[in-house]
Amino acid sequence: MSADVRAAPVGKRFFTPYMRVVTAVMLVGVGWGLYRMIFSLAAVTNLDDQYPMGLWIGVDVGMGVALAAGGFTTAALVYVLQREHFHLVLRAALLSALIRYTFVPIGLAFDLGRWYNIWHPAMPWMWQGNSVLFEIGMCVMSYLTVLYIEFAPIVFERFIGRVRLPGKLARLDDLVDIVLRLADYVLGKVVFLFVIAGVVLSCLHQSSLGNLMVIAPYKLHPLYWSPLSPLFFLASAIAVGFPVVILEALLVAWAFERKPPMHVLTPLAGLVPYLLGVYIALKAGDMLYRGTYVFLLEGSAASIIFWIEFGFLTLVPFFMFMSPDVRRSPSGLFIGAAMYIVAVLLNRCAVFFIAYKPPYAEKAYVPAVGEFALSIGLLAGIVVAYRLLVTLFPVLPASHD
């Protein structure tokens, strides 16, 4: 932790009019979620025997995990590559990843038929090492633990020297304070071990998520099926990490009426063309090698979504982030980052259901109202949790106003 970075809890009130709306959206989603729990998947979703995975897997899991990549990419940049300059956005990136990963099992619980068995994959007698999903489950579980450990020093910092236990427990204030200081000291010495573990675990499960649909070569459209899919998922997750950090920093600046930290965001944006370039090169190379470009003009849902998410929403930000003018402009950064984030959203949805065509499909799958409501509600929940935690803990840089 660099001395020139001071973080502090945000001193603004929680329930602004804007936050009231977001909270309401979250509660509507929770309502639909509860409705599903009581009245079954059939009552809320349009899932059926042809389309067993839909919007919830695409958005809550697929996009959720991808957009959480800001955490490990920023951690790698600051700790592994020793770019202290970016420390200013590290805590926010960490918190964002932590919340998004926490919401992955929450979102998944609504989709699982027997959600109360969600702990089964962790039990050694049910381990199934051939299952791609098992690998993802174990990595996400481990990484979530690592994220909480990485976040712990921020919680310690909040309470060290400020321990005020209620009533008779106040006698223990000094003891708790000593324990916190000790834990903070020890963790400070070894946290880098967890940071590196977090990067490794992220690489593993981001790529495994791309391996998930490789088992269904006859169901997935050739534009989205490739044995290199794990690599595409990893590369696009790494590429979307900084755009997420940038977009969130701009949103925070706007929400708390601060100046966006352009001296950090502009150089961060400068890294995006390299990372995005790797992804684009991999994807284009695979397309040329396997000859899947023949499907580009067939007019199917898969080909149209490919044009939108890759041809437009990936390539345009790639060129935008190459321009120094764009990188210096908050609105330019906002548009570029938002475009590529939507591209990742569409890409994950394409792989998990838009480009999925089972052999006996009778009708196409279109997500139901309740499916949209829950997915949007969970996104609102992420905003609420973020706002709550930056109000409680020293995550964002201390403001001078």
Next chain:
Amino acid sequence: MSRNRRSFLKQVAGAGALVVLGSPQEARAAGGEVGTDQVGVLVDCTLCVGCRSCEKACNAANKDLPRRPPHTFDDQSVFERKRRMDHSAYTVVNRYQHPGDAGECTYAKFQCMHCLYPACVSACIVGALSREPSGPVVYDVSKCIGCRYCMVACPFQVPAYEYDNALTPQVRKCTFCFQTRLSQGEMPACVQSCPMQVMTFGPRAELLRLAREKLRKDPDRYVPHIYGENEVGGTAWMYLSDVPFETIGFPKFGYHPTPGYTEPIQHALFKWFIPPLALYGTLGGVMWLLKSRRQRADAESGEEGTHER
């Protein structure tokens, strides 16, 4: 479009070979080795008359399926549409009209194919689906978490789900009557019920001999293909037909087992944990190098102490 699809299938096979790097044994590890006691069923579609006795017998034999009055299985109007198995039926028979010929048709019975290298078993996160040594692919609901990845993985689109059950939904698919009949030395209920002896139950190797014998003796009666002999690595249920299989609802598949695409990738990523540990070591090494370089630079420029780490 369809030609494109077909040429794509070739690419899939090619890419698979690339992934597997010439080690089919490893790629086929999904369901364990296929032993000599592997059982199967040979379905001769040319003999089927569409009486639906097998559907009736299946419903009667599987007590946990929703009960249906036996006479409902005499209804021939179901053939007006192409049905699929669902949470209430492990097997269905469909009728396929021959093109141009008003009266001629072929019936095809569908159920779980009981793959030799089942994608559902490879996909299952908790091992709720497993392949018995003799071949039946069976389901243990007590492990299941309801993720439905098996349904995504199955190339034949077989497993069905109880979407309208809020608390205890199950994956539903043909059990090969493993618990109820095979383990007692009986044949599956549908096989036994068939009045036309469309189905032959027995060791898979013998069924293949029988199928080849039929093709050799009566080449005019059949298209020269045993569906399921090699499709996605081979299936326990195999079919003979008088019309091309694509026209009676059997998808055209390559011969490579589909878990052969994912498992080599997964196992390569975790081989003795070397790749993750190597990545960990590399990242740690880079970090240590850059850190000591930075500290040297800091010391030279006399800015010691600005950075704690």
